[in-house]
Amino acid sequence: MGGKKVGSTKSKIINVIIYIFLVLMALLYLLPLVWVVLTSVKDDKVLFISPFAMPEKLMFENYSFAWTAGYLGRATLNSAIVCIVTLALSMLVGSMAAFAIGRMRWKFSGIAMTYFLTGMMIPVHCVLIPLFTKFAKVGLSNNLWGLILPYLTFSLPVTIFIMTGFFQGLPNELFESACIDGCSIYKAFTHIALPLSRTGLFVTGLMTFVANWNELLLAMVFISDDTKKTLPVSLSKFVGPYNTNYSQMFAAIVIAIVPTIIVYCMFSNQIVDGLTAGAVKG
Amino acid sequence: MNKMLRDKKAIALFMAPALILFTLVLFIPICQSVYYSFCEYDALTPPRFVGLKNYTKLIKDETMRIALKNSVFFMVFSIVSQLLFGLLLAGLLTNIKRGRNLFKNIYYLPCVLSSAALGLLWMFIFSPKLGINQILAMAGIEGPLWLMDTKGAIILPMWVIAFVALWQYVGQSMMLYMAQISGVSTSLYEASYIDGCTRAKTFRYITLPLLRPMMATAMSLNAIGSLKFFDLVFNMTEGGPNHKTEVLATHLYTQGFKFFKYGYASAIGVVLLILCLIVTFLINKFVKVDNYEM
Numbered sequence: 001m002g003g004k005k006v007g008s009t010k011s012k013i014i015n016v017i018i019y020i021f022l023v024l025m026a027l028l029y030l031l032p033l034v035w036v037v038l039t040s041v042k043d044d045k046v047l048f049i050s051p052f053a054m055p056e057k058l059m060f061e062n063y064s065f066a067w068t069a070g071y072l073g074r075a076t077l078n079s080a081i082v083c084i085v086t087l088a089l090s091m092l093v094g095s096m097a098a099f100a101i102g103r104m105r106w107k108f109s110g111i112a113m114t115y116f117l118t119g120m121m122i123p124v125h126c127v128l129i130p131l132f133t134k135f136a137k138v139g140l141s142n143n144l145w146g147l148i149l150p151y152l153t154f155s156l157p158v159t160i161f162i163m164t165g166f167f168q169g170l171p172n173e174l175f176e177s178a179c180i181d182g183c184s185i186y187k188a189f190t191h192i193a194l195p196l197s198r199t200g201l202f203v204t205g206l207m208t209f210v211a212n213w214n215e216l217l218l219a220m221v222f223i224s225d226d227t228k229k230t231l232p233v234s235l236s237k238f239v240g241p242y243n244t245n246y247s248q249m250f251a252a253i254v255i256a257i258v259p260t261i262i263v264y265c266m267f268s269n270q271i272v273d274g275l276t277a278g279a280v281k282g
Numbered sequence: 283m284n285k286m287l288r289d290k291k292a293i294a295l296f297m298a299p300a301l302i303l304f305t306l307v308l309f310i311p312i313c314q315s316v317y318y319s320f321c322e323y324d325a326l327t328p329p330r331f332v333g334l335k336n337y338t339k340l341i342k343d344e345t346m347r348i349a350l351k352n353s354v355f356f357m358v359f360s361i362v363s364q365l366l367f368g369l370l371l372a373g374l375l376t377n378i379k380r381g382r383n384l385f386k387n388i389y390y391l392p393c394v395l396s397s398a399a400l401g402l403l404w405m406f407i408f409s410p411k412l413g414i415n416q417i418l419a420m421a422g423i424e425g426p427l428w429l430m431d432t433k434g435a436i437i438l439p440m441w442v443i444a445f446v447a448l449w450q451y452v453g454q455s456m457m458l459y460m461a462q463i464s465g466v467s468t469s470l471y472e473a474s475y476i477d478g479c480t481r482a483k484t485f486r487y488i489t490l491p492l493l494r495p496m497m498a499t500a501m502s503l504n505a506i507g508s509l510k511f512f513d514l515v516f517n518m519t520e521g522g523p524n525h526k527t528e529v530l531a532t533h534l535y536t537q538g539f540k541f542f543k544y545g546y547a548s549a550i551g552v553v554l555l556i557l558c559l560i561v562t563f564l565i566n567k568f569v570k571v572d573n574y575e576m
Binding site: 009015018019020023025026028029030032033036037047048093094096097099100101103104105112115116119121122123126127128129131132133149150151152153154155160177179184185186188189210211214216217221231232233235236237238239246249250253255257260261264268269271272275276277279280282 | 287288293304306311312314381385387388390393396397399403407413449454457487503513517522539550551556559562
């Protein structure tokens with residue numbers, strides 16, 4: 001009896017230690033975010049004098065300045081356009097190819113899959129220069145389509161891989177009965193395969209969106225026009241060595257990350273599980 | 283049915299957009315990139331074949347040596363640290379009863395945020411007069427120049443950036459391991475408790491071996507991710523001071539799009555590609571095992 005009691009107090013202490021550790025870790029994640037929000041509404045002059053005091057009056061001018069002078073408003077819109085178009089196209093193009101590979105019967109489906117899968121291992125850096133020179137020739141530099149095309153292409157391997165798995169998992173009988181009812185292959189794709197693979201579409205769409213929303217290197221190389229830059233690029237340019245107003249730079253960082261944080265808070269479980277499922281399968 | 287699924291026209295139609303895009307935007311540019319790496323090529327002159335000249339220049343390039351060293355450092359650091367912390371967090375979170383979801387979601391949050399923005403945020407935290415150094419100043423300590431110090435074999439800024447990368451992405455490794463742990467049948471755990479295993483022993487002898495396939499996945503994700511590393515370095519130090527924190531991706535960017543040495547930058551890209559392929563191959567060969575029956 002005595003031994004058991006000791007064991008349970010011991011495990012209680014261990015539990016408390018675990019929780020203390022987890023809370024400290026959580027603070028390590030939340031405090032930087034709180035700090036950047038607090039600093040962003042402060043007056044730039046008091047920043048270095050009383051760094052950790054609560055702001056005396058809220059300086060929302062910082063935000064409006066970053067929003068207009070830093071082109072962050074425009075950049076948010078550009079990012080949204082690029083990401084939504086890429087998302088829609090990658091779902092369509094990717095699941096079309098996945099349907100042909102996973103459901104239809106032809107000799108080269110295995111080879112086609114291998115071809116797409118090799119794309120997963122190729123870093124985007126390796127195609128920067130050829131794409132840059134080619135796009136400059138055909139008028140795609142400084143053009144949002146010049147971002148959409150590579151983003152779309154780089155999202156295809158993982159989309160095709162995951163969607164193929166989903167299509168292969170659908171029961172054969174569904175397609176057989178549809179065939180008997182005189183359904184064409186195109187209808188079988190749009191009316192049977194796609195609606196039944198909504199989870200797959202959600203997972204791949206989420207991965208595509210998050211990756212492209214945050215992409216910096218390609219966007220920085222391909223776009224030099226301030227009115228066409230995406231959010232990470234405009235932010236990196238606004239917050240740089242030539243800016244001396246710290247509060248405004250903090251406001252810019254907040255503008256860049258707050259939309260994602262809000263969406264994340266609303267759907268965190270689905271997002272975390274979806275992205276993990278995607279990473280496991282990919 | 284069979285006829286419908288063998289419809290050649292439909293197959294061609296379904297495959298065409300993806301195949302065309304993939305070939306035009308990925309496959310052909312990769313081949314071009316390999317070709318350019320053997321060329322003298324810049325913004326003003328067309329590519330001219332020069333053989334291995336770019337590669338011999340790479341070997342002599344001091345910055346390239348630093349970049350390669352830093353990239354390998356990032357890779358090793360992130361593989362080891364993400365494995366340890368990812369497993370630790372996953373192990374702890376699966377063992378607690380209350381608040382698991384909350385902690386999980388907090389730790390995962392930076393994974394979906396822009397690393398460009400987070401890089402800037404941490405740049406301020408580690409800047410000479412803000413953030414950490416302000417806290418240290420209150421305690422009467424003069425903080426180091428976190429992002430500008432150049433002493434030591436692996437200089438301080440590299441450790442700082444590696445820490446930020448770990449902070450940002452450890453949630454992903456944690457989630458991968460948690461997903462695998464929740465897939466382990468509870469009867470295995472029950473059996474081990476009946477046999478008198480402690481929690482730590484169960485973790486060592488049941489959870490860990492069953493996690494091995496996932497370790498391979500997480501490690502190759504980390505390895506490739508850290509070789510491709512660009513955003514954090516670019517926004518925290520821009521490769522400075524004096525190119526000391528340059529990694530392969532920033533070196534490629536500087537050579538290609540600041541100095542417009544397309545041929546030379548392509549050679550860096552090829553080195554990066556080969557490294558990615560080798561690392562994926564090695565991890566899959568030595569870490570991955572066939573899935574256990576669970």
